[in-house]
Amino acid sequence: MQTVLIVLIIMVAFYFRYLLGFGFSMLFVPLGSMILDFRTVVNLAVILEVGTGILMTYQYRKQLRILDSMLLKAYAIFGAYCGLVIMRFVPTPLIILTSMLCVIAATLMFLGKGKEIRHNRINLGITGVLSGLLNSWSSMSGPPVVIYYYSSAKSGGEIKAALTGYFLVLYLVTLGMFIFSGEYNGFKYFDAVAMGFLAMVVMYGILGKLMKVTPKEKLRTFALLFMILVASTVIVETLVNLGTGLHAKH
Numbered sequence: 001m002q003t004v005l006i007v008l009i010i011m012v013a014f015y016f017r018y019l020l021g022f023g024f025s026m027l028f029v030p031l032g033s034m035i036l037d038f039r040t041v042v043n044l045a046v047i048l049e050v051g052t053g054i055l056m057t058y059q060y061r062k063q064l065r066i067l068d069s070m071l072l073k074a075y076a077i078f079g080a081y082c083g084l085v086i087m088r089f090v091p092t093p094l095i096i097l098t099s100m101l102c103v104i105a106a107t108l109m110f111l112g113k114g115k116e117i118r119h120n121r122i123n124l125g126i127t128g129v130l131s132g133l134l135n136s137w138s139s140m141s142g143p144p145v146v147i148y149y150y151s152s153a154k155s156g157g158e159i160k161a162a163l164t165g166y167f168l169v170l171y172l173v174t175l176g177m178f179i180f181s182g183e184y185n186g187f188k189y190f191d192a193v194a195m196g197f198l199a200m201v202v203m204y205g206i207l208g209k210l211m212k213v214t215p216k217e218k219l220r221t222f223a224l225l226f227m228i229l230v231a232s233t234v235i236v237e238t239l240v241n242l243g244t245g246l247h248a249k250h
Contacts, residue, residue, distance in 0.1 A: 075128025
């Protein structure tokens, strides 16, 4: 039953990723952490992000420029390494709360008009390092870099293609770091990963046709509001668990 629930969450998260061009982990991690421990969900998300990256790379293959923004990717990889080193010293509830607040902040910006961000070396470095840090902590590399890209003058298609290339490179490197550091020792959910990949491949063929006849703007708004709801629920759940734990100690 647990595997079935995980696969269903994978399908919902992939639908959002296909629709928005980002957001797989931003939805999968909060929903998944309601049924599995947070670290297991993050490890699942990193593997699955590679799968979504490959599918989205095929979708945007004509616009994709893997070698573009290599400096941003380098900053992000450095941030991911730093996050992997220091996360062992950061309490898990703090990581969860930080990640969920980032999801809510980014989502609120997209629901509004957003804020213009100057594209210079300093902001590029901050964006990349923060994105990489969040990636290794919670698999949520999206919020900083998505906001940065969407503040550019590029078209929606160009931005989604650029994000696809960015995410694929970052998650491949992060997956390698996780394997090397032993994050997958004793990992028990490869069956869910395999079934999730299969479900995404099937959905990929269906969604391309479905999106042609759906009101994208309304779905986009619903997806963003749903992200806020899920992230807020996880925050409340985490705070309640913290309060219960502190009360039990006394």
